[in-house]
Amino acid sequence: MIPNDIKITPELVRDHGLKPDEYQRILDLIGREPTLTELGIFSAMWNEHCSYKSSKKWLKTLPTTGPRVLVGPGENAGVVDIGDGDVVVFKMESHNHPSYIEPYQGAATGVGGILRDVFTMGARPIAAMNALRFGAPDHPRTRHIVNGVVAGVGGYGNSFGVPTVGGEVNFHPRYNGNCLVNAFAAGLAKADGIFLSKAEGIGMPVVYLGSKTGRDGIHGASMASAEFDDNSEEKRPTVQVGDPFSEKLLLEACLELMQTGAVIAIQDMGAAGLTCSAVEMGAKGDLGLELDLDKVPCREPGMTAYEMMLSESQERMLMVLHPEKEAEASAVFRKWGLDFAVVGHTTDTLRFVVRHQGEVMADLPIKDLGDQAPEYDRPWIAPAKPAAIAASETEAPADWNEALLSLIGSPDLSSRRWVVEQYDHFIQGNTIQHPGGDAGVVRVEGSGKGLAFTCDVTPRYVEADPFEGSKQAIAEAWRNLTAVGATPLAVTDNLNFGNPEKPEIMGQFVGAIQGLGEACRALDFPIVSGNVSLYNETNGQAILPTPAIGGVGLLADVSRSVGIGFRQDGDTVILVGD
């Protein structure tokens, strides 16, 4: 067992993904050397994945409000009003690095994570999508990754019981060493039944729910923000194994518990599990929080505080409960066969205190863990624009039929049936437009309304011109929604880029954000949630800049939605637009 009070060396700091000046900032903030557990907590909170330190400055420029937006970025998912007291809750999130290392489990736990984000807010998931980018079809690893990722997305979503109604699949050599797996989920709730992560009240019990804590994915969140090299496959970090069965139980138990009025605040344990969820709940509520790790349900004996605070075991939640409802709450969880343990309480000290076996393992200023995270204005240069190619400079194909066949047969345009047939898109009995059209459409049960979902971006365009390419992605999402008969409502995004410490990559990122912002403002199409995935590089080679867009639209009368198939002989075909 690693002791908590070992000397913090520069190597240890580096292994935790912290730069020397970042470590200095920690020393200045707490006025002493951190314990090992504290160093782990800082590294989890301050890595790119949790702190958005490279992107925050730019994300703030995006339009995120609108008359229908009830909750924008900053919570587990965005919330948009769809009338009659109903709301749609949605978000998209990446699981790129884990999926490259272990395609099936990486993709599966990605789907699990995004579903948890949605039902944490009190919404029952009703639709999922997945945006996938793979390396060249003939690259030796591609087949293995495609097989595993698609089976993993299906394996989790099908078992959990949410219809997968859309997505994207692209191939390009720039993803050879770094595939992208972006998972989207949407759920339905009532406007007055939304749950947030802000803790309230002093001395309130903090409750741990779901599966037990194991040594899974310790340092997974840091891994998601580190570049790959040829050794990544050897490093073999512990990848989490998904358990969709437990997640389904967790969904039902959470929704049942929320009905009882017991829940004050709730947060799912995703990246850097217990640390991020506890700190966020406390910091948002301007409260301190004390955890007693002796109470945490563990899967393995002898787990240290460090391990428990950084474990990324899946299918877990943290809640702040009304104390008088504790017994009722624990009965619900027992019925569903899940762990339920009071592991701490809120305080008025604004400190994050972690105890284990009678010792204080960490005692940190809770607000500083989030608010004082480094924020960078990284230098950037606008990427050079490739010269336009005039149509006259390229030769017309000699044989148009041949050209058409090679287009239809190309990896990016060929049928997606092989993928889509591995996903259940009938479940719940509400799917009106299935994958294969412009957008998936799902009925809002108990009403005549419908919701439309689409995933779009053409990375090649973004590479050529980040600003225009990103505008195009928004415009395409907008068009796909309107094409099925929906009024576009709002957007979630998943910004996948290379190493932001390189000015040209940062330039792509900045250009993309500016393009997204401009297009969304022009269309009144606010961005209500999203995710940033940086450092998608292998051996210095970055992926194509890939700001994946998830668009959501509303149909007042779902029976009026239209698909892409011609209906009958003699139908008139009209071309609109220019």
Place this chain on the structure above:
Amino acid sequence: MKARITVMLKNGVLDPQGKAIQGALSSLGFSGVEDVRQGKVIEIELATADADAARRDLDAMCQKLIANTVIETYRIELA
């Protein structure tokens, strides 16, 4: 020559199947079941009669295809 490869999840990796079986055994009234882990077994019939060559081949097969060494360990037995 017959070989048997057993593939188990590494210690510390969540084994939801094992957990579910353990739960089911206890609700069927079997007491004293302290732990259950589920794995795969692959029985291979090889043409060769050379045990060393077989072992080398089987090990390569495990590394390349049969086991996912990120989360699994494997064991080779020759009959």
Place this chain on the structure above:
Amino acid sequence: MKARITVMLKNGVLDPQGKAIQGALSSLGFSGVEDVRQGKVIEIELATADADAARRDLDAMCQKLIANTVIETYRIELA
């Protein structure tokens, strides 16, 4: 006491997983693989130290839950 239960598909029941592994091995260049069958292995940790009692219990577990004797056979080994 540790026990290992191996569950295999009966002869005569098609084993597409085994076939798929055999195909994949041959396309990876492994020659001389004559047959592949895939099954399950379940490792159980029992509280008892009495081998006879353990065997009886394990057999009952297999009959009641762990194997489906319509399609599978099982084998029990005590460590």
Place this chain on the structure above:
Amino acid sequence: MKSAVVVFPGINRERDMAKALELASGVKPHMIWHAETELPDVDVVAVPGGFSYGDYLRCGAIAARAPIMDAIQRHAARGGYVIGVCNGFQILTEAGLLPGALLRNASLKFACKVVRLRVDNAETAFSNAYAAGAVIRNPIAHGEGNYFADAEAVARLEGEGRVVFRYCDAAGETTMAADPNGSLNHIAGILNERGNVLGMMPHPEDFVEPLHGCTEGRGIFDSLVRAVAA
């Protein structure tokens, strides 16, 4: 028609099933938790699809040993109707209410698509609303729907007209290409000896409303309503 839908942990098509039963009968089904030991007074018990216990160990194996199963056995023994769809079919075979077993799809992949079924016996409580030999469309969504039974059991099923639904093409021909999972004799749905228990892999409950784009699954529920009324 009074009905009950059994809910095991991990089941996820119980709502689809309940909606279809209500649509056909006009009566809301009871939702019955697996830990119950008694059923309410109902005509039909539905064991819905999903992933009971995550499909861990074997599909349906753990659910088949749940407390509620004894009550379902008694209900069937009394002549009450039982319908198992997808995971429900797997559970009924594991519980011994139907012969055979469902193996991994021959493709080794989960398969979700619309298939065609030929109604090979239209004189059952579950298929009397269809014409004999009718070809209907139904969605499937399963990874382990490959029906297997030993030669003797299959011969009995065939001999006694207990194969109710078979995978087929648009012309009603049973071909390898029209069979999504490699089932023996392209079997998609079977009956017990007494004719009151049906198991099938496809999901008729997701093809019952015009909004689904196809209502050809509706007949199974209408058949039950008629059988109960008779």
